[in-house]
Amino acid sequence: MNATENTAAQAPGPTVNHRPGSRRRPRHHWLVPAGLIFLTLIPIIAGAARLTELTGGATITPRNERFFASPVPVVTHIISVTVYSLLGAFQFTPSLHRGRRSWHRTAGRILIPAGFLAALSGLWMALFYALPPSDGLLLLILRLVFGSAMLVSLILGVLAITRRDFAKHGAWMTRAYAIGIAAGTQALILIIPELLTGPPDVTSRAVLMGAAWVINLAVAEYVIRRGWGTPKMGA
Numbered sequence: 213m214n215a216t217e218n219t220a221a222q223a224p225g226p227t228v229n230h231r232p233g234s235r236r237r238p239r240h241h242w243l244v245p246a247g248l249i250f251l252t253l254i255p256i257i258a259g260a261a262r263l264t265e266l267t268g269g270a271t272i273t274p275r276n277e278r279f280f281a282s283p284v285p286v287v288t289h290i291i292s293v294t295v296y297s298l299l300g301a302f303q304f305t306p307s308l309h310r311g312r313r314s315w316h317r318t319a320g321r322i323l324i325p326a327g328f329l330a331a332l333s334g335l336w337m338a339l340f341y342a343l344p345p346s347d348g349l350l351l352l353i354l355r356l357v358f359g360s361a362m363l364v365s366l367i368l369g370v371l372a373i374t375r376r377d378f379a380k381h382g383a384w385m386t387r388a389y390a391i392g393i394a395a396g397t398q399a400l401i402l403i404i405p406e407l408l409t410g411p412p413d414v415t416s417r418a419v420l421m422g423a424a425w426v427i428n429l430a431v432a433e434y435v436i437r438r439g440w441g442t443p444k445m446g447a
């Protein structure tokens with residue numbers, strides 16, 4: 213092999229063609245967590261307002277008296293959902309899965325307990341808080357169904373990671389996350405009829421909120437089947 217051939221053999225390849233792609237790809241990957249964070253902003257802001265209301269001595273009304281009577285579940289839910297939504301969004305960034313395993317494991321060890329707290333506190337509130345005037349039996353049933361589905365998904369995700377089954381772990385955690393951030397989708401869906409015709413009635417509101425959970429799970433299944441940035445929370 214002559215000097216020219218030796219130099220060509222040691223060359224890393226056509227770096228001119230790879231550099232533009234390597235610069236654009238991280239930006240593209242960050243669009244997913246940015247979009248997820250944007251989706252959760254409305255419920256996060258609403259949760260922050262609720263915490264301010266509870267700690268600031270706001271006037272007790274029929275809409276908020278259940279929270280003042282038993283603040284621990286709602287405070288737990290707001291904090292855990294906020295952590296779960298924001299930190300979980302970054303688990304869909306493939307660049308954070310490569311070469312940063314310690315960060316990924318640390319994030320997973322925060323996300324899994326936060327997810328369990330969010331699901332359990334949500335179920336507790338659905339079961340034991342008095343129904344506000346805007347809710348009804350149908351919405352209560354939907355909350356129990358999807359809250360239980362989130363809890364089961366988290367459990368199956370944890371069991372999968374104990375078996376080192378990363379694919380199933382990521383799939384179940386994706387489903388759990390989709391259910392956990394449905395409040396953002398619900399806010400976007402509910403704002404349409406409110407702007408057009410005013411607040412929906414009890415039944416219409418329940419149907420629209422249920423549709424948001426279904427939409428999120430449908431997107432999650434699509435992401436799982438395509439294998440796009442499926443998270444391995446706790447891996």
